[in-house]
Amino acid sequence: MLLTITTTVRPATDLGFLLHKHPGRVQEFRQSFGTATVFYPEAGEERCTAALLLDVDPVALVRSRGKGSPDFSLSQYVNDRPYAASSLLAVALADVFRTARAGRCTARPELPGTPLPLELRLPALPCRGGPDLARRLFEPLGWEVDAQALPLDEAFPEWGQSRYVGLTLRGASRLADALNHLYVLLPVLDDAKHYWIAPDEVDKLIRAGTGWLHGHPERGLITRRYLGRRHSLARTALARLAELGDETEEQLEPAVEEEPPTEDPAAGEAAEEETAADEPAVTTQADAGAEAEAGAAEVRPKALNVRRREAVLAKLAELGAVSVIDLGCGQGELVGALLATPRFAKVGGMDVSSMALTVAARKLRLDRMPDSRRARLTLFQGALTYTDKRLSGYDAAVLMEVVEHVDPSRLEALERVVFGHARPAHVLVTTPNIEYNVRYEFLTGLRHPDHRFEWTRAEFTAWASRVAGRHGYRVAYEPVGDEDPEVGPPTQMGVFTLDQRS
The missing domain is CATH 3.40.50.150 (Vaccinia Virus protein VP39)
Structure with a gap:
């Protein structure tokens, strides 16, 4: 599965500073389910494109699943996970671009707070709701959405359309915001996650949705789907959004995921113990002030x-x-x-x-x-x-x-x-x-x-x-x-x- 991020701001190679990935290098990042590779198909002053390619290992993916998995049995071995963008890509994106999602850039502190002309492309994305749902989710966030339904088989047009879309987003946005939009909305469009949904997913949703989720007209649908239609978690998340309003967790950095938990609840808790070690227990006023001075985020009410x-x-x-x-x-x-x-x-x-x-x-x-x-x-x-x-x-x-x-x-x-x-x-x-x-x-x-x-x-x-x-x-x-x-x-x-x- 593939995600490309393109900008035409001058110099376009500033994208490398924001992503903390050098345009002249190919970098690989091991995931529990495969390998994520970042490379730049083009890197010029006028136009720069970064690509995140996720190569899913089907055997490793099966081994990380338990019998409680929604696609246990034959569908463990015959599925679209290696080919279509899903929560696998969202987790890899969170790991590979964690600093970019947090809106930090030590080398160029003025860049993270600056909206850039961006084009995000996902050639194959499962979308339960079709192109119309993709537009309903992304257009309120300021994106120009080009979502095209993909045929089941181009050789047999009479078979009709598949549930997959080719998605292109264009607009001016802070890169951190764009990455967090994708992190939340990829599994929402797919309406599935490859890992056990634990209560801490509410915190991840609130953090990644800072500044945009509360005011989204489809926040109820986003919340329910992101949390796997677990009504108790969705109710908790919506209550927190209601309580915090536009002030939703501004003091917290976006959630960081290094490894996805497994489908087994106990194993998922153990995995989460390892992955959340990088999360700060408390973000102080000094931390928030330092981030503001670095241009990482605008000052919002607490x-x-x-x-x-x-x-x-x-x-x-x-x-x-x-x-x-x-x-x-x-x-x-x-x-x-x-x-x-x-x-x-x-x-x-x-x-x-x-x-x-x-x-x-x-x-x-x-x-x-x-x-x-x-x-x-x-x-x-x-x-x-x-x-x-x-x-x-x-x-x-x-x-x-x-x-x-x-x-x-x-x-x-x-x-x-x-x-x-x-x-x-x-x-x-x-x-x-x-x-x-x-x-x-x-x-x-x-x-x-x-x-x-x-x-x-x-x-x-x-x-x-x-x-x-x-x-x-x-x-x-x-x-x-x-x-x-x-x-x-x-x-x-x-x-x-x-x-x-x-």
Whole structure:
């Protein structure tokens, strides 16, 4: 399968700087399913073309599949995967052009932020929906689309058209945006993926869709197909898009894939542990500023999840906390931010999910963490509804977007464990404000499928006041995110402080 990228900007060989691939060399990149080769059929001042050729090894592809594969049996050996663009090409593109997708170019920092005249060609692309679907997906992104249905057999025109199209896209675009469009939309057009679709695919979709997916008229179709029609994942992704709006994960780099997971879920998790090691646990304001200075991306409003994390960090510093435990730490975003701040001499992270802790350890690069930083960190599995002495001994505890995941009948146990037994000097609780949900155009129901409830401002105030009074705390309330005059802020935060007289 083949992808060509052509530009006519002068000098056209700037394409080599953007792709980080020298026009004078042929480079090969091993994939678990074959070999990706990058070469330049033409490289002149007026016109330059880079080609990505993916040579799929059918035997290696079969070996990477399990019995849960949608094309198990004879179709493992007789299929279009070596010949037509698909998720295989998307994964190879993500690996080979990972720096270009991130919008970085150290040698020429002004280039990534500059739209270029581009022509992208895919000679054979499976398209379940035909040329019309290709136009519906790419034209809203500013592309001029030439999609031609390919005949089943040119020698027998009476057999009609196949489900494949020859696709050419023309337009002015940042190269990083163009590559991310292809990364997301190739498997969407094919309506299939060659690897197990795990929950982290939601993160990859959100990151690669930064700046364009939320406003796309076909975002529902794109989300469902990209996530293999797994309704729970699609619902999560759409809820996150609704919550983040145009601010969707601007602080995160596009997802990087080195190796596709296998079809076996357990093996897929193991493969993902290896591939995501290159992903940073946290993108700081300094990182974002450096990228902006390098011309990698325009400055956009911060995503709500970033503003929430920053609000928590600022409040912890204001309270003078030097030891903090993140209760329900998930994949370690807040833990990573705490470790990056030297004032926090002792950092803990607890979660009920061993899988989340495994991902957190990987993203934090625990195995390569300097000893001085590692000595400050404790990660462990536990449940907030059971007394645990490991929760004690911290100045502050954080429950960031956690309480709404607990069954209402078990909230009293959580209160007793955190406020009654652990009793840190300060507890920070953030939770969604359900009143604000009407401002999310595409949201129906709660913001996340695992939420047991979401509180109004009055309900949160009543709960927090009751807990504070019962356990000897004072509580203050602060908004997180832009406050709407009618429905309040998107996130509400309660800051509990232990009354020293109690």
